[in-house]
Amino acid sequence: MVVAGRRKSIAFFIALGAGLISVIILLYVGWVLLNWRSGILLFLGVMLLATIISGVILNTIFLVREIRRNEQHDAFINAVTHELKTPVASIRLFLETLQTRAVDETKRKEFYHAMLDESDRLLASIEQILRTGRVGAAAHKLNLSPINLGVVVEECLTRARTLHHVSPESLAYHPGPSATIMGDLDEVRAAVANLIDNAVKYSGGDVKVTVETAQVDGKYVALRVSDHGVGIPKTELKHIFKRFYRVPGQFATRVKGIGLGLYIVRSVAKRHGGRAWAESEGPGRGSTFVLQLPIVK
Amino acid sequence: MNRVLIVEDERHLADGLRFNLEAEGYQVGVVETGEAALELLLAESPAIDVVILDVMLPGKDGFTVMSEMRHAGNFIPTLMLTARGHPDDVLKGFEAGADDYLTKPFELDILIARIRGLLRRREWLYAAMNNTNNAPASHTTAPVEPKDAFTFGDKSVHFDLLELRVGGQKFPLTLMEANVLRYLIQHEGKPVSRKMMLEQVWGLHEDTDTRAIDNFIVRLRRYIEDDPTRPRHLLTVRGVGYRFVASPAQAS
Numbered sequence: 047m048v049v050a051g052r053r054k055s056i057a058f059f060i061a062l063g064a065g066l067i068s069v070i071i072l073l074y075v076g077w078v079l080l081n082w083r084s085g086i087l088l089f090l091g092v093m094l095l096a097t098i099i100s101g102v103i104l105n106t107i108f109l110v111r112e113i114r115r116n117e118q119h120d121a122f123i124n125a126v127t128h129e130l131k132t133p134v135a136s137i138r139l140f141l142e143t144l145q146t147r148a149v150d151e152t153k154r155k156e157f158y159h160a161m162l163d164e165s166d167r168l169l170a171s172i173e174q175i176l177r178t179g180r181v182g183a184a185a186h187k188l189n190l191s192p193i194n195l196g197v198v199v200e201e202c203l204t205r206a207r208t209l210h211h212v213s214p215e216s217l218a219y220h221p222g223p224s225a226t227i228m229g230d231l232d233e234v235r236a237a238v239a240n241l242i243d244n245a246v247k248y249s250g251g252d253v254k255v256t257v258e259t260a261q262v263d264g265k266y267v268a269l270r271v272s273d274h275g276v277g278i279p280k281t282e283l284k285h286i287f288k289r290f291y292r293v294p295g296q297f298a299t300r301v302k303g304i305g306l307g308l309y310i311v312r313s314v315a316k317r318h319g320g321r322a323w324a325e326s327e328g329p330g331r332g333s334t335f336v337l338q339l340p341i342v343k
Numbered sequence: 344m345n346r347v348l349i350v351e352d353e354r355h356l357a358d359g360l361r362f363n364l365e366a367e368g369y370q371v372g373v374v375e376t377g378e379a380a381l382e383l384l385l386a387e388s389p390a391i392d393v394v395i396l397d398v399m400l401p402g403k404d405g406f407t408v409m410s411e412m413r414h415a416g417n418f419i420p421t422l423m424l425t426a427r428g429h430p431d432d433v434l435k436g437f438e439a440g441a442d443d444y445l446t447k448p449f450e451l452d453i454l455i456a457r458i459r460g461l462l463r464r465r466e467w468l469y470a471a472m473n474n475t476n477n478a479p480a481s482h483t484t485a486p487v488e489p490k491d492a493f494t495f496g497d498k499s500v501h502f503d504l505l506e507l508r509v510g511g512q513k514f515p516l517t518l519m520e521a522n523v524l525r526y527l528i529q530h531e532g533k534p535v536s537r538k539m540m541l542e543q544v545w546g547l548h549e550d551t552d553t554r555a556i557d558n559f560i561v562r563l564r565r566y567i568e569d570d571p572t573r574p575r576h577l578l579t580v581r582g583v584g585y586r587f588v589a590s591p592a593q594a595s
Binding site: 124127128130131132134135136138139140142143146147149153156157160163164302 | 360451
C-alpha cells in the first residue's frame with residue numbers, strides 16, 4: 047500500500063512539474079507576442095524564466111529521487127527486521143522447547159544443530175550491516191598488506207562448501223597464475239565471500255558454480271564467479287550494486303537477503319583501486335560477477 | 344484431533360513449531376509458500392482447523408494469502424506470526440482478515456495459548472450454531488451436539504454430523520456451508536436477503552463484499568439440486584437474496 051502510494055505521489059509531482067512548466071512557457075510566449083518591443087525587459091525576463099524553469103525541473107528530480115530512496119529504505123528496514131528477528135525467534139523457540147519438554151537424544155541434537163545454523167546466520171547479517179558502515183566511511187583507513195588472492199579464494203570456498211553443504215564439484219575452482227594484491231585482508235575476504243555466497247544462494251536447488259582467477263594485461267587480477275542460477279534482467283545489472291537495492295518482483299523475494307552484499311563488493315573494489323561488475327544473459331540464464339583488483343609486482 | 348497448518352518458509356522455525364504443536368496433541372501440516380497454502384485452503388473442504396501464517400513468504404506474501412482466503416469465503420481462524428511488528432503492519436494484518444497477530448520472537452506459551460483461544464472461539468461458535476434453542480452458552484468448551492437433521496425429498500441434512508445425504512450418498516459439509524443451509528431452512532419459504540445472512544450467519548455488520556455468499560449458494564446448489572443450473576430448492580430472489588423451498592411441487 048505504501049509503495050503504491052509513493053508511485054502515485056511520484057506521478058503527481060512529475061505531472062505538477064510538467065504542468066507548471068508548460069503554463070509558464072505559454073504565458074511567456076503570449077507575452078512576447080504582445081510586447082516584443084521592450085527589448086531589455088525581454089532579456090531580463092528570459093533569464094528569470096530560465097532560472098525558474100530549471101529550478102522547477104531540479105526540484106522535481108530531487109523529489110522523485112528522495113521518494114525512491116525512502117522506498118528502498120523501507121524495504122531495507124523490513125529485510126533487516128526479518129533477517130535479525132527470525133534467527134532469534136528460532137533460537138528462542140528451540141531453547142524454550144528444550145527447557146520445557148522431554149526431548150529425545152536425536153531431536154535434541156537436531157535442535158542444537160538448528161540453533162547453531164541460526165546463530166551463524168544472525169552473525170553473518172550483523173557483520174554485513176557493520177561492514178557496510180565501515181566500507182562506506184571514507185575516514186575508515188585500510189589496513190594494507192600484500193595478499194595472495196588465490197589463498198583468500200581457497201579459504202572462502204572451503205567455508206562456503208561447509209556452510210551451504212555443497213561438494214567441491216558443485217563449487218569448483220580454476221586458479222590462474224598466482225597474483226598478489228595490496229589490500230585489507232578482512233575487506234577483500236568479505237567481498238570474495240559475498241560473491242561466492244550469492245552465487246550459491248541464487249543457484250536454486252542445483253548448485254553449479256565456477257570460480258576462476260585470471261590476470262588482465264598483467265596489471266589486474268580478475269576473480270570471476272559464474273553460476274547457472276536465476277540470472278539478472280539486463281536493465282538491473284547496474285542497479286544491483288546500489289546500497290539496499292534488491293531486484294523488484296518475485297525474482298529476488300524468493301531468496302532472502304538485506305541488499306548489502308554487492309554494495310560491499312563494489313565499495314571494497316573501489317577502495318582498492320579496482321572495480322566490480324555483473325554480466326548476465328537475462329533471467330533464468332545464470333550470471334557472472336567479476337571483481338578486478340590491481341596487482342602489485 | 345485439531346489440525347494446524349503452518350505457512351512458514353523458515354525451515355528451522357517451522358520444525359520447532361511442528362515439534363511443539365505435535366507435543367500439544369495437534370495434527371500439523373507445513374507449507375513453505377503462499378501459493379501452496381492457498382491451494383490447500385481453497386480446496387473444497389480443507390481439513391484444517393487453524394492456520395499460522397508468516398508474512399514474508401517467497402511469492403505471494405502473508406497479507407495477500409490472508410485476504411484471498413477471506414474473499415474466497417474461507418473463515419478458518421488464522422494467526423499471523425511475523426517479524427514485522429510495526430503498528431501499520433499489525434493493522435494491515437487485521438484488515439486483511441487475520442484473527443490474531445503475534446510478532447517474532449515470541450514466547451512459546453503465549454503462542455500455544457493463542458492457538459487454543461482461536462480453537463475455543465471456533466468451538467463456541469459451533470456450539471452456538473448447533474444450539475437451536477439459543478440457550479445460554481455452556482461453561483464447558485466441549486461442543487454441544489444436538490441430534491438435529493432436516494429432511495426434504497430424498498435429501499437430508501445432518502447438522503450434527505456436517506453431512507448431506509442424497510439417496511444413499513453422503514457429502515461432507517463445511518461448518519459455514521451447514522450454517523448457511525440451516526439459516527435458509529429456518530426461514531423456509533421466505534426470501535432471505537444477503538445482508539441478513541451476513542449479519543446472522545457470519546456475524547458481520549458492515550458492507551462486506553457479498554460475493555462470498557453467492558459462492559456458498561453455488562456450492563450448496565451443487566449438493567442439493569438435481570440440476571444446479573435450474574434450482575428448485577434454493578431459489579434466487581432477484582434484488583433481495585435467496586429463498587429455500589423444501590417441497591417445490593407444493594409451492595408452485
